[in-house]
Amino acid sequence: MPGIYIHIPYCHKACHYCNFHFSTNLKTINSTVEAICHEAGLVASEFSQVHFVTLYIGGGTPSLLHPGQLKKILHSVRENFRLTSQETTLEANPEDLLPEKLEEWLGLGIDRLSIGIQTFDEQFLRQFNRNHTSQQAFDALKQARRAGFLKYNVDLIFGFPGQSMDQWLSDLHRAIDLQPQHLSVYSLTREEGTAFDYMVRRRMIQEADEGLMAEMFFAARELLTSTGYQQYEISNYALPGYHALHNSNYWKGEPYIGLGPSAHSYTGTHRRWNISNNALYEKSLANGEKWYEEELLTPEIHFNELVITGIRTIWGIDMDRCLNLLRDEQKDQWLKKVDQLIEKNQLKKEKNHIILHPDYLFISDRIAIELMV
Template sequence: MKTAAKYKNIEDNLLPSGEAGRGFGVYIHIPFCKQACHYCDFHFSTSMKKKDQLVEMLCKELELRKNELPEKEIRTIYFGGGTPSLLTPEELQQIFTAIFANYQVAENPEITLEANPDDLSEEKLKMLKASKINRLSIGVQSFFEEDLELMNRAHNAKEALESIQLATKYFDNISIDLIYGIPNMSAARWLQNLQIALDLGVPHISSYALTVEPNTALHKFIEKGKIKPVDDEAAKAHFEIMVSMLKNSSFRHYEFSNFGKDGYFSQNNTAYWLGKSYLGIGPSAHSYDGNFRKWNVSNNSLYIKALKKDKLPMETEELSTTDKYNEYVMTRLRTQFGVDITEVEEFFGAKYKTHLLKNAVVLLKKELLESRNQVLHVSPKGKFLSDGIASDLFYLD
């Protein structure tokens, strides 16, 4: 069976109308936050002084890049950040006007907005419901005050709970983010976090291990001994608890950090993992068309300055066959799709298939990988090690 036909069946189950292959995604980076989380190394500013100008330039970039991709239409739109829930109704409408004026948009696109709990008042939710947004991704991270204070989140535990209770009145398609492996987080408290999420009835959970990135406040606090170091064994235990608990609650573990009930997988992220094209709009946003990766400058002032002159403030990298193969292995091993041996040969050539099979032998013997119908999957034993397993299969020029 040709892989294009096989993966069309997967897409039919994930994306509306089975038209995933015909479209592309748009990611819009909103680089503003009320305050800096201690663990975050994304591009953002806590000053709102340039928000009006930046929204105007987002619209300018959308217009300038309207003919960049050959794909027919937009199938997903994702507002990330930063904190997109800081946008006013007028700013949100301004961006939508630019999108719909310059692009063909699918009939029923998935349109996601990342939101912080402290922004989700009933008035705000009514506004979002009246807009084109049809999916919320709520950055809860934890339902416990101690964890939220350690991470320097802008919301408290009460707001975390109440935001979801309110959101479910207006939205059906809701995802929440949770973080595990937080210093001093016991297995019991992690279980409680998960149980609260289940009791609230959310159909999608994205969950990430707390990581210590260089030059973040968390990194400095750990170095100075103010916060305990992250315990990898505790994080692994939390991960295993989550996998078991969510599986028993009818969630499908469709990507390493993502769990969804049927019909609620992230269409935006699934398209990324299947290698679909996407435009990244805004400072620091990345784009991909199958052959080139592009990224915008991570500086609000420089971004605005360039676009005022009708210039795109981006760098471009052409991907080699080896780059594409390594990215394919990395993304597919993290998902339920796995690494298809036939597809590797079809997409990248016999050399890469031979390399893959040779390097997979040891991992199969260690029971870190499983082979089913010529597709390699990370085994339950290897789940928490998927990134390391992928690196063992990389081709190094």
């Protein structure tokens, strides 16, 4: 089920832990919007035979766009691609969820919001330079429901420096009380070059230790699954019927195209990534120059990507699809490794899929490395 991703590279403020591509100089939004529409027109012919079914507008903070800018992008995408959207998601930050905006988004066909709350704790919000207050987070979800959104995701982060288990459980309870159909729960990771990284290296703050992170991960799983949410990916929980279609397609290795600075595309044979610089991206498009780099996926790269994404989900790794990518001499070796991990109860086999035992989800990356070629 192919999808379209659009990257809006602008934010009100830079959160201290974030290494996504974004700019806080909002003066150039209009020209970036124009460039994204231009890119849609240029790549459309490559994908004229593809029927897209999901649209995801992420970033950055796409909710800061004026409805007119959003309308322009959506119009261009719908005009250039065969899109019968089963899910149109907008990433939104709480401070942007105002009644008039919500109404306009619904009018533009957006039927799912992914709301970056991260924490309800005022101290951590301030410490990590978030642009909203705890009260705005509560209000945002209430407004979304009142406006008529039937599907919304809440993003939460655990493992803030000094965060106790009680504080984390309190965040989870507050989120659950607001009845989102979907929750994404991420551990705070220290990305190189971020303010958080700088503060840790200068010993201004201390990262949470791995043991506590693991306890927080499992506490979230216990609480959310006992409240009716299904953990269908390492960091993602949904009420029955509310899995995120667009992101599930990534994890299932389905193709997608990405538009906008830094956006990635995957065609099934190639991976492409756009320039991560707004001005250069715009200039390249305007001058008729290449605005992306591209690599042909070797069978090994393709195989490893299927392993690393599949292992994170309840659907697991499609063995037939993986084995088709291996040379004969690699196949036996790989199957032997799979059997060893099944014997250790780290993996189980269901039909032609191998699925990670939920107790090992927290170390899924380590097990994925064992399964890579």
